[in-house]
Amino acid sequence: MTVSEFQQCKHKKKLTVVTAYDALFARIVEQAGIPVILVGDSLGVVVQGKPNTLSVTMDDMLYHTRLVAGAARQALVIGDMPFLSYQASTDEALRNAGRFLQAGAAAVKVEGGAAVVERVKAISSIGIPVMGHLGMTPQSVHAFGGYKVQGKTKDRAAALLEDARLLEAAGAFAVVLEAIPAELARRITESLSIPTIGIGAGPHCDGQVLVLYDLLGLFDEFVPKFVKPYAHLKADALSALQRYKEEVEQGKFPSESESYH
Ligand SMILES: Nc1nc(=O)c2c([nH]1)NC[C@@H]1CN(c3ccc(C(=O)N[C@@H](CCC(=O)O)C(=O)O)cc3)CN21
Ligand SMILES: CC(C)C(=O)C(=O)O
């Protein structure tokens, strides 16, 4: 899928987006027919075991982007710009966005509204498609005082709608809306001509995104209310590993069929 095909889906077809961090899962996601893969900085939490996304580096993101982009044949691969890779200056933002394209991504994503519109303008104007991200933006976890639903007051809701309009005007090709009231997400979705992709933003967005290991039931350190586990892979993995250990200890594995003569 290309960025322009992605945009044409607004008003036509709901967009399904999922994160992936390696070639194995990128291939499974593609086989399932999912058209868009986000190499999310959530890998800091689910792959690296950190409490938040703040310690993820450009080198970490480029490594995982190369793995995913090297395996993806059809999917639109979007690279999630990590903390401090675009905030300090427009110059750094441009260079780092370009490095994602060199790693094989077709687009990048940045968190924030008015504070990053100049970055979004600069990145998109040199031919790099940029996705925005508003609401409960995890790189601002300390400013929010935790992972809290955003846009609950009239003033904050109006500010988020204005941020969304600014991102669209700056050239963003889409915007992620995270952990905001469904009614606000609907208003933003109706006000923009670019697609909105929700995560904890209700059913009225133009598409949805989830962290892969959350929807597979593989990650359970914390499970936000917006996650629906479509599988229980952690339970499956645990029982497989326990059976393997039992069979090794009881001398049942390996048996004849796993042995050479
Ligand atoms: N595995 C994983 N999934 C994610 O969606 C995710 C990450 N990691 N890491 C980065 C951020 C952190 N995210 C989170 C983390 C916790 C909640 C959470 O517990 N929310 C509460 C509501 C809190 C409130 O408003 O008071 C909930 O009950 O859902 C939400 C999003 C989303 N992102
Ligand atoms: C969940 C999405 C939107 C994300 O930013 C991530 O996975 O890092």
Ligand SMILES: [Mg+2]
């Ligand atoms: Mg992210």
